[in-house]
Amino acid sequence: MLPTVTDAEAAKGVGFGLAAYLMWGCFPLFFALFEGVPAHEILIHRVLWSCLFLAGVVTLLRRWRPVREALARPRRLGRVLACALLIAANWGLYIYAVETRQVLQASLGYFLTPLVNVGLGLLVLRERLGRLQGLAVALAAGAIAMQLVLLGEPPWISLALAMSFGTYGLLRKQVPLDGLSGLFVETLLLLPMGLAALAWLEQAGLSHFLAESRTTALLVTSGVITALPLLAFAGAARRLRLATLGFLLYLNPSLQFLIALLVFHEPLDAVRLATFALIWASLGLYSWASWRRPVSPARA
Known part of the structure; x- marks a missing residue:
């Protein structure tokens, strides 16, 4: 029996999803290549070259219309700017975590992100959780409290990465832009700040751009690798159910966890291992509970 079009599209969506999360999961290997370049300078170039590369992609795909419509309403760009600042903070902190060999913390942050999304939905959107879903969130909070004590x-x-990306996701849902157009507008709004920061680095003699061909190539490439997984994710999101995307989501922090242990040889003491175990248990419990009973929207 030949597969239906739906089956073929779903299989293609899984392929796109795996590609996106594999690329995101391997980001520590890329950002570890920047030797002697501070995180803030990498962030500046990531914004600049992402914006340039995305402009080319938007042109190639003929997707300028939503971009022009967004820029034509400056009063509505406040929320987009907030998204841009949050994603820039998330990017910068992630690069810092890799540079200082704290990839385990970054991994924990992205494991926590789905649960932060749940908490924000509960507090901001007044969504209602089932008993097991609430227990999963409480279990994750207990894991963080245990590490604190x-x-x-x-x-x-971990907390800053999860909160910045979770809040970004909350605001991003309220912006009527697709993933590609949205990220391009966000980087476009950050572009003046990035150019000003780059000019300051050049004037102060602190810039590593053009100092070595290897470093220059890496800085330019940082913009390309920012956009590629997003494009793959967009292809997956159009073809897969949200539940399937949610399952694939755990591939990213799982890869980061393995890279931290096997490549960077970061220490994993008993307390941090117990924290991860509790987070994994809470994610498993929440996923199972959500499969049995989806989160209920707030009543009007």
Whole structure:
């Protein structure tokens, strides 16, 4: 029996989803290549070259119409600017985590992100959770509290990554732009700040751009690798159910976790291992509970 068009499209969607999450999961290997280049300078170039590359993609795909419509309504760009600042903070902190070999914390942050999304939906959107879903969120909060008590400090990189990306997702849902157009407008709004920061680095003699061909190539490539997984994710999102995308989501932090242990040889003590175990348990419980009973929207 020949597969139906729906089956073929779903299979293609899984391929796109796997490609997107594999690329995101391998990001630590790329950003670890920047030796001696501070995180803030990498972030500046990531914004600049992402904007340039996305402009080419938007032109190639003839997707300028939603971009022009968004820019024609400057009063509505406030939320887009907030998204841009949040994603820039998330990118910069992630690069810092890789440079300082704290990829385990970055991995934990992205494991926490779905649960932060749930918490924000509960607090901001007044969504209602089932008993098991609420227990899963409480279990994750308990894991963070345990690390705070036993180690004396919270995993601040993990929390900041999860909160920035979770809040970005919340605001992004309220912006009527698709993934490609939205990211392009966000980087376009950050472009003046990026150019000003780059000019300051050049004037102060602190810029690493053009210092070595290898570093220059890496800085330019940072913009390309930012856009590629987004394009793959967009292809997956059009073809797959949200539940399938949610399942694939865990591939990204799982790869980061393995890279932190096997490539960067980051230490994993008993307390941090217990934190991960509790987070994994809470994600498993939440996923199973959501499959049995979806989150209910707030009543008007």
